[in-house]
Ligand SMILES: Nc1nc2c(c(=O)[nH]1)N[C@H]1C(S)=C(S)[C@@H](COP(=O)(O)O)O[C@H]1N2
C-alpha cells in the first residue's frame with residue numbers, strides 16, 4: 137500500500153491556475169470565508185441560508201456566463217447530450233438505461249443539503265447554496281467509462297472535491313471518504329426493490345478524494361445537472377469505473393477504516409474498492425480491454441486509468457492492481 141498523503145500531486149502540476157486565472161468565477165452565496173463557515177458549523181441551526189430556489193437562480197445566472205473550460209479528454213468529440221441524458225445508470229429509478237430519464241422528474245432537489253461528518257474539524261449539515269458559496273466553477277471535459285464497457289465524453293461543470301474537504305478540515309485520522317446518495321423510496325421507485333442495499337454508497341481513499349481531478353459536479357453541457365445525471369450535486373472520478381461517480385449526494389463522511397460500498401456488498405468478486413479502469417483486469421463476466429463509445433460504431437481500446445495514468449498512476453505505486461481491483 138502507498139502511504140496516505142494529500143494532495144498526492146501538487147495541484148499546480150495538474151491545474152495550471154494561471155491559464156484561467158483571468159476568467160475565474162465565484163459563486164455568490166451567504167458564506168464567503170472559512171471563518172464564516174466555522175461559525176455556521178458551530179451553530180448549524182442558526183445558519184440562515186438563502187432559499188434553495190435562490191441558489192438555483194444564482195447558479196443558473198452563473199452558468200449563463202462563460203466558465204473556464206478545459207478538455208481532459210484530448211481531442212475526443214463530446215458525446216451527444218441526448219445520449220448522455222437518455223442512456224443512464226441510476227438504479228434509484230430502475231435498472232433499465234431508459235428508466236432514469238423517464239422517472240427522474242420525481243427526484244426532489246429543492247431544498248437540498250449535504251451533511252459533512254466524521255473525521256472533520258467542522259462537521260455539519262449544509263444547504264447546497266452554502267456548499268457552493270465561494271467555489272470556483274469550471275467546465276471540465278472528462279471521459280466516463282462504465283464498468284459495462286461503454287464510455288462517453290462529457291463536459292461537466294463543477295469544482296474539486298478537495299476544495300470542499302479542505303474547508304471542513306479533515307483530521308489526521310481521515311483516511312477514507314464515504315459518500316451517500318439520497319434515500320427517498322416514495323419518489324425513487326427503484327428503492328422499493330432491494331436491488332442494492334439503499335442508500336447507494338461509495339467511497340474513496342483520502343488521497344483519491346483530494347486529487348485535483350476529482351470533481352463535485354453540479355452541471356453539464358453548460359446547464360444545471362439534469363436529474364437523471366445526479367442532480368443537484370454528484371461526484372465525478374474520471375479514472376475509475378462509472379459506478380464510483382455517485383449521484384445526488386446527501387452525505388460525506390470521513391472515516392479512519394476502509395468502508396464497504398454498495399457494489400462490494402452486492403458482489404465482492406465483481407466489484408472492488410478501487411474500481412480503477414484497467415484493461416488488464418477483466419470483469420469476471422467480460423473483458424475490460426475494449427469499450428463502446430456511445431454514438432460511435434466499432435470499439436475503442438480501453439486505456440489504463442481511463443487515459444488519466446499520467447495524473448493518477450502515482451497514487452497506486454507499488455500496489456498489485458490485480459488484487460486491489
Ligand atoms: N446514486 C447512484 N449513483 C450512480 C449510479 C446509481 O445507480 N445510483 N450509477 C453509477 C454508474 S454504474 C454509472 S456508469 C454512472 C452513470 O452516470 P451518467 O448517467 O451521468 O452517465 O453513475 C453512477 N452513479
Ligand SMILES: [Mo]
Pocket residue numbers: 225281282283284377378379
Ligand atoms: Mo457504470
